[in-house]
Amino acid sequence: MTSHGTAPQQEGAGAGPVSARLKGIDAARGAALLGMMSTHLMPTFGPSPQWEPTFVGLVFSGRSSALFAVLAGVGLALSTGKQEPRSGAGLWAARGGVALRALVIAVVGFVLGGLDVNVAVILVHYALLFLCVLPFLGLRLKALCFLAFGWILASPVLAYLVRPLLLDATPPLQLGHNPKAEDLETPGRLLADLFFTGYYPVFQWISYLLVGLAIGRLALTTAKVQLLLLAGGTVVAVVAKAAGFLAMESWGGRAALEALPGTRGYPLESMLQVNLTGLQQVDSWWWLATAAPHAGTTLDLLHTGGTAAAVVGLFLLLGTVAERAKVNFLILLSGPGAMTLSLYSAHVWVVSGFTNKPLPAGWTPEGMYWAQAIAAIIIGAFFSLLRRRGPLEWVAHQASRLGSYRPAAVG
Template identity: 40%
Template structure:
């Protein structure tokens, strides 16, 4: 959902495939319930949530970092910063508007817009700097957040609307620290993607390293979390039931199994040891960064497979399909059965994207948010009229 597509000849198909998979994963977490049996005291987590919860959204952020570098690398530093800033304004405005739809979805676009703004000083940063910022965001920000969040304005699970602009301090705290997708921590995802974009993503060796390295990082993070919580007894230090801001009090296991809402409870530092989806702990951020890199590596490896082309088409216009998904989820157009609803949305997305790609145009939402950046480029680099020399002069 970067909002602007590089020229078709410069597209890396594997990146689009990864974005398409991430979009369909995010849609699945919105459609399917977290638990298979909520009447039980110990309900089983649904297979969809086990696979996609937290990982799909993280993949979007990592891939957005990749897209930022790829789409601005031929621009001057000043042009790149202006283009990304104007793109962020468009994405933010779209997100504020989508929040009015009664979809039950925590719309991510306003958080993305702020992420792009935070990335402006880093657009021309070296890989070591990007890696250092990513590590700092993943490791240090959750710890600081754990100890300062109680002193910040309280947050809820609602998506920011245009009305939220009237309380800029509250909105900034929500977008950066206390909200569902806290941008200061998620900057780690973006910087990881920006660093990866400096590699040769058309190389099978690079793709293999991303796949293997990403899986290793994901497994190491989960193993470390398990070690701290189980053998070392961290889980016994966590409140049960747990009190989560914006949600209330529920059994500890429900949150650990299905996910949190952007931040952990602040009653114990041991919460930082969980790798629960959307808990924004170092282990959650490291695990989902790893799965995002592994997804990208796998997508790059299968980029030439014909069956992957519809996914690439969806990935080339994720902003459009994400927006449509939010709108239709707020309507009565979808079947009530989650499986049928998901199948219908996937079928429509794959078919419509494949047909739209034949036109050679950007997706409608991508084109809309790129109007200001394109206008700025025209103003900065006006075409000079051709000078015709008349004979005899």
């Protein structure tokens, strides 16, 4: 089982009943969940010494987690006014709801972080991302677009400058494991890992939520916007990936990185296609020219953010088709997509039972994946047909209601 995983996220404070949600958004989240599960359970690299990337590694690594983060931003936008953001007391109430929802997600994340599991659990990072975007929930579309683009350009450079200072500290300000409750005893190290030195650097990942907020401020029910997301996201993703390939393979980037002491012995050619986990990405500005998954560079953020936008556009179009045909064929994805916090947590718990242990006789990683994927689809569809939230979604929703409550004025 591989260690690079993602985690799901639900809509922001005040999310409406399941029946009122955009099915395309839930379906996109369900697709991301299944893609994430594949990277947890199936190999992303072939056997040594070639270490050739597998289909799962090439297609899903890095993209599923980015899609979840972008969808988190979309959900926040939908729950805070859609095209017209809330203001005044309504905005502050929404922020309170988002903050308490983030607290629930963080608690679940710390619990999962205490498991012995080789999955990079992202829930604590997601909770922190929710808190970080609270100041931006009242921004309109134009401001969000400029802010998102600026963050995508600047945050990787600033992170590249800050990261070596944190890694050179004694001891290094990096966890090397999933965040867990015990790490609260060393808050400086925990925050440094969450923001800069860990697997999902929140500082750069704020870009995804800003992109999602901007998408959520669009008229998502119109075919024009859906096609724009699909076409525009595809173009951005292709151009960013092509630029990264040229920088590495044609302009000398990979050769320069392979010469660094910290990369010797690593199959860098394959890692640039799948995942840069394990490499510190220091001592060369060429690191900023890669579009590799989980690189956290401008090109990586553009590629994965563009891919996420295209997927959102595609599933919104499919949702429109399903609505007009009056056939809910998206339920196989929208069902699990509406309760990903519960399903993701259950998935991580199940995977922990097989970590560092042989699989049961007759089972393969592929079989384990399909068993869990089918179970997730059945459970999600069942809850959807009953019009019920998942158990953890219910808890998060109640927390959101509590946080957004404002007593009525008297007199």
